[in-house]
Amino acid sequence: MNLQLISYFSFLIFLVGLFGVSFYKSFLSILISFQLIIVSALINFFSFSLFLYSESVWDKTFTLLGIISVYLLMFSIVYYNFATGGKIRDKAPFGTKDDYVLFKLDKSDWWGEDTLGNN
Structure with missing residues (x-):
């Protein structure tokens, strides 16, 4: 594969x-x-390191440390949201506050109660 296609x-x-x-x-x-970004x-x-440094280990080390740091940052955001009980929705800088529903759990989510047929 060439660098332009990658x-x-x-x-x-x-x-x-x-x-x-x-x-x-x-x-x-x-x-x-x-995550897609x-x-x-x-x-x-990886593509630039393949074409620039064919046998170097530093490029893979740098890439691995960069990925680990970004994923730790994302994990800390999700953990902060979980630790505050999902109150990150109240501090939303843009949009409506009801759209951020990642950790909004009810009792039926934990106990397995089916509420679909109780109309």
């Missing part, structure tokens, strides 16, 4: 992630869109 594919994934961040309003969809950066790191 760059086009990575740019396409980046645009899908950027569209997801700007279009969706649910917290989980925004995180998944950030991270994957496109990862593809760029």
